[in-house]
Amino acid sequence: MANLQANLAGIKSPNPFWLASAPPTNSGYQIMKAFDAGWGGAVWKTLGVPIINTSSRYGALHYRDSRMMGFNNIELITDRPLSHNLKEIEEVKKYFPDHAVIASLMVQSREEWHQIVKDVQNAGADGIELNFGCPHGMCERGMGSAVGQEPEVLKTITEWVMEVANVPVIVKLTPNISDITEPAIGAVQGGADAISLINTIQSVIGVDLDTFVPYPQVDGKSTNGGYCGPAVKPIALNMLKNCAQHPDVTIPISGIGGIESWRDAAEHLLLGASNVQVCTAVMHYGFGIVREMISGLENYMDEKGFETLDDMVGKSLQNVLKWENLNLKYKVVADIDTDKCIGCQLCYIACEDGAHQAIGLSGTEENRVPHIIEENCVGCNLCSLVCPVEECITMVRKDDGKQDVSWTDLAAKDMAPTEFEDEKAGGRHHWVPAPADALKK
């Protein structure tokens, strides 16, 4: 059986599933309940000078009948006095000495940072996370993402913390920046032990079409919030990969963003996260979902022969290249399994209107199974993605696998197109219908 024991920069936990600093970690009660349910660690809701929150704080993006594909909040850090939180940290650690309790912190001056770091260490926190990510409210006061967007400031504050820290320090990064590796390197330079990413993405979740007020609404007005939930996973995975591949980001990473199932967690781990943090899924379904995550990850690891998390962390990184190094000679075309096809013809119209006119219809009422026009198929995958039947449309390799020529190779040999009318243009000899054919019925 796979061993799920996790270790992030010396912070150990029975499994890699942590609760992210957020409403589910607002109190000792919630965290004890979560540990009891199976969570391996929890990052306490950010401590600092307590704030006052608005009433009405969350908004959601639904997709058809799927609730909360995306989620957005305008809640700030803890609104509870520091002493109450410290007392509860102490109590949680008494009950769960082997679980990871991390204190997320956000204050302003060097003195405040020193004081609060010492306070949480005294309370028994196993680690500290610096909240340089919150993209709403706190950033207006020069904290949160305002720090994360300035690598120099981030580095300086990290240094302040490291002056007194005697437990591992994690720097939590904001995705609201062009190049996530810059603040990541700032954290390394500041002496941090790990980074975590991503915090939420600045967002307006939607607009009430009757009142014209965006969500969430506070007395007829709104403000931008932080976006998270399943919809942000691809953004998180990309930023995770960017940091994990960067030679100067030499510290471990805690992956955050869109994790709801063991599959999402496994993807984060494969792209270089040493553990993962979860919030929205718990806000949607409660702490119980961790059972599915643990059992799914265990089964997956057993199936793949991974004994420990180290066997899988970062395993996919070698398979992510720059675009310019991809093999341009690799060629796949779509193949439709006529037995599985149900005749919805979504592949046909997707290719016809949205891609390369490479799917044809039989032209008879009886036969609704489309066919691939192989010479037009560029192997884009679109048809296989819109197809509602599993494994009905597959992409079949057509090149002989002997050639590997990338854009870089072509450019080096002066074989890449460089002019508007270049003979070497990839689409030069592709068939496209005449424009006026569009109007023929």
Added chain:
Amino acid sequence: MSEYKRPTSEAAFHQNFEQIKPLMNDTEAYYESSRCLFCYDAPCIKACPTGIDIPLFIRQINTGNLKGSAKTIYESNHFGNVCGKVCPTEVLCEGACVYNEQNVKPIEIGRLQSHSTTKAIQDNTKLFTSLPENGKKIAVIGAGPAGIAAACELRLFGYEVDIFEAKAQPSGLALHGTAPYKITNAEVLEEMQYLEAQFGFNTHYNKKINSAAEARELEEKYDAIFLGIGLGGTRSARIEGEDFENCEGATEFIETLKLAPLKAAVGKRVVVIGGGNTAMDAASESSRMGASEVTLLYRRAKEEMPAYEFELDLAKGVGVRAVFNVQPLAVLGDGKVEGIRSIRTESKDGKLSNIAGTEFDIACDMVIKATGQEKQRNFLDTLNVAYDNSGRIEVDEHFRCGKTKYFAAGDAVNGGAEVVNACAEAKKAAQGIHQFLS
């Protein structure tokens, strides 16, 4: 033993005839509409005689554009609400849904259609406004689905429309003939009122057009006449004793049940003759009205039965016993039904023959003949409108009757089909009239 007790109140009647396609609430409609794949060149559209753009109206429900969805439905089918409930969707749109190919439950198109149109009717949503007036007048004979659909379509072109209806109430078989568990009378009448208010045609009830003189008057007064006259009463079963008390035609039995349910006479032991959908309805209804034993006799094999499989299943589901390859010979009794004598049959090379010596009797106190409806040949002769050998009005591709100013559609032309067929054909006939007059 039947599970139903004879209903003695309106409430009990509605309980016995609980809707088999009940209305959806908003959440159910939202979930169900979310499942639609939005197929290209969707098979459900092709399977609908009126060609409703089903994926579009489903998507409109899903996005909260209920008005748009109702408009999509009514633009193709003026009886959108009735059809959502009474259409045999299992063999039409829902039968064509691609989910069937995947052994996944097809989209409940009929119920979604009812959801959309019921909302439009309840809110009296105006979908068709500022209709033109072209100064020409059309008479419509019959306020059934064909007549009303034609009237709506004609109003869209700007014709003034007068409908002449022999009965006291509109909607033809949609009101007088459909099984009460498919749609309530109130629902049928509410859609009629909705259409009448929106399209502004005039309906004259208890106005049977009978004589040649009345016909000539219409011909003089109107630019064209649309015949939506449907079919007549139940055809004779041509068996001894069919004139006995308690031996009734299915059309008449169902009409009584629909208009005065608590007064409808239903025997304790009922035998229904026939293998069509009307036979299934009559059998189901007898059972739901409290008959303790209902037997369906069909002269051919089950596979040859013209009724839809699901209609037979519905009947069986309420305790009806179906017997195949049985030819009724005589109703037994002394002026009053006491039983029915039948003989077993067999089909050889498509020819049906009785098996000698296999006569048997079933004791019963009521016989319902679902042996088809009469054609209205006499009336057509009065009008000088031609019909074929089986009494169906002969029309050209524009639904015009020869070189006359008569046009026709619905059961009187197709010989008896679904409400949705009447709507589809009547709409085309109205377009034929418009072409004829412009």
